Amino acid sequence: MASSWDRHNASSLAKLQDRLVGEQVRHAVGPFSPYWKRRLTELGTTPSAIDSVASLATIPAAGERDISPHGDPAGMAALVLQSTETGFAMHASGPALRRALRLRLTDKAAYQSVIEQDTKPTTYVWTGLGFRYPVASSRADLDIVARTGARLWQVLGLTADDALLAALPAGTTTEHVALSYAAMASGAPALFPGDRVADLVASARLAPPTVLAAPVRRAVEVISAIVDGGGHTRLRTVLLVGAPADAERAAAREALGGAAADVLAVHAPTGARVLWGECRQAGQAGGFHTYPDVEVVQLIDPETGAASADGGEVVLTQLGMRGSALLRWRTGDVTAGRIDSSQCPGCKRTVPRITALRRAALVLVSQDGHALDLRSVAGAMAGRADLDDWRVVVGGRRRDGRAQVIVHLAPTGDPGEAVVGAAADIRTLAGVLPSQLVVGEPDEVAGLAGEPLTRRILLRS
Numbered sequence: 370m371a372s373s374w375d376r377h378n379a380s381s382l383a384k385l386q387d388r389l390v391g392e393q394v395r396h397a398v399g400p401f402s403p404y405w406k407r408r409l410t411e412l413g414t415t416p417s418a419i420d421s422v423a424s425l426a427t428i429p430a431a432g433e434r435d436i437s438p439h440g441d442p443a444g445m446a447a448l449v450l451q452s453t454e455t456g457f458a459m460h461a462s463g464p465a466l467r468r469a470l471r472l473r474l475t476d477k478a479a480y481q482s483v484i485e486q487d488t489k490p491t492t493y494v495w496t497g498l499g500f501r502y503p504v505a506s507s508r509a510d511l512d513i514v515a516r517t518g519a520r521l522w523q524v525l526g527l528t529a530d531d532a533l534l535a536a537l538p539a540g541t542t543t544e545h546v547a548l549s550y551a552a553m554a555s556g557a558p559a560l561f562p563g564d565r566v567a568d569l570v571a572s573a574r575l576a577p578p579t580v581l582a583a584p585v586r587r588a589v590e591v592i593s594a595i596v597d598g599g600g601h602t603r604l605r606t607v608l609l610v611g612a613p614a615d616a617e618r619a620a621a622r623e624a625l626g627g628a629a630a631d632v633l634a635v636h637a638p639t640g641a642r643v644l645w646g647e648c649r650q651a652g653q654a655g656g657f658h659t660y661p662d663v664e665v666v667q668l669i670d671p672e673t674g675a676a677s678a679d680g681g682e683v684v685l686t687q688l689g690m691r692g693s694a695l696l697r698w699r700t701g702d703v704t705a706g707r708i709d710s711s712q713c714p715g716c717k718r719t720v721p722r723i724t725a726l727r728r729a730a731l732v733l734v735s736q737d738g739h740a741l742d743l744r745s746v747a748g749a750m751a752g753r754a755d756l757d758d759w760r761v762v763v764g765g766r767r768r769d770g771r772a773q774v775i776v777h778l779a780p781t782g783d784p785g786e787a788v789v790g791a792a793a794d795i796r797t798l799a800g801v802l803p804s805q806l807v808v809g810e811p812d813e814v815a816g817l818a819g820e821p822l823t824r825r826i827l828l829r830s
């Protein structure tokens with residue numbers, strides 16, 4: 370019997386992912402993604418050369434600013450696979466192709482529908498860090514989302530007897546679609562009344578949920594209201610949607626008061642179409658459980674883009690997905706840990722797991738909606754010959770806790786010219802300017818005495 374998705378040993382997991390990476394690049398992304406078709410040529414490689422997880426890691430990761438430098442959502446269409454009938458016949462996998470060819474002889478319309486089910490984008494979710502853009506899915510992709518949703522339900526320790534109340538804003542987001550498909554595929558009832566507190570309290574009274582899902586930022590408000598309204602009588606699980614910080618987790622627990630519910634996190638990095646979850650047995654310590662036959666999760670150094678084994682930005686490659694098939698996608702999420710594929714101490718699954726994740730840490734969005742992509746800032750700094758050294762420091766402003774970005778520069782020549790030049794580059798690449806550009810030796814810069822600048826992004830909590 371073939372290994373179950375979550376019980377592979379290290380060598381069968383590696384073999385499976387190598388095969389799936391090869392198929393995805395050779396038959397889907399390579400030939401049909403306008404962006405990647407061009408990019409692989411530029412890189413002097415071919416789709417067939419990318420036939421393993423290791424060779425995948427040689428491709429420079431790309432994020433939204435690489436695909437659409439000016440933040441125009443229409444530019445993201447370059448990621449959507451554009452397959453033709455001939456292309457499908459050349460690149461479909463064995464069983465799908467045989468079925469399609471058989472149908473072509475007998476039933477032209479059915480043949481067309483096989484192709485469309487596999488490749489035609491029919492559904493979109495909105496995602497993005499610095500700007501919002503749609504991610505496309507085909508019918509077949511939605512099957513994967515549903516199948517993965519059923520797994521998520523199991524990882525979370527939920528059953529068909531659970532009933533979900535989701536406090537997610539109305540609208541098609543990855544979280545909304547993935548959570549509703551997860552409940553549907555598990556045969557569990559689910560209510561999505563929107564995110565207005567009064568509606569949520571009324572829903573919880575009408576049908577007391579066993580599972581409450583709330584975005585991290587709204588969790589305390591929503592949990593408190595449900596508890597106050599008496600809608601928590603059956604509650605045994607709270608899902609914090611988005612990777613919560615320790616303080617956010619603790620606040621959610623506190624808001625539960627005496628209610629005995631487990632608090633678990635679910636999270637979809639930007640661009641993802643499935644939700645990761647923490648298992649019931651290990652909770653936060655076990656990390657987010659990923660799906661090794663649906664994605665390859667890798668880490669890179671966010672400044673240099675080089676592969677990293679220990680800590681860095683999470684990079685996602687989707688396997689078996691069509692629509693906006695993402696390859697080496699920079700999620701903006703950062704982890705201080707590594708991707709751990711050892712057996713989970715809680716549920717014993719052997720799937721890659723990620724702990725200590727900071728969501729969207731590399732892109733800051735101000736209250737007026739302007740985004741500062743730190744990766745672009747780092748890119749602007751790295752390319753300048755008039756800088757000896759630089760450092761980007763991100764931290765909360767003491768006055769009101771709002772994010773503040775300070776770029777420290779050590780110029781080789783005239784400081785004034787270096788600042789003007791760096792500012793112009795940052796504005797071009799990142800779209801906005803950081804809070805401050807400071808020129809000076811490290812020991813002249815407050816709080817950094819004695820520390821070298823060391824060309825990096827420093828996240829201060």
Ligand SMILES: [Zn+2]
Nearest residue numbers: 648713715716
């Ligand atoms: Zn586990």
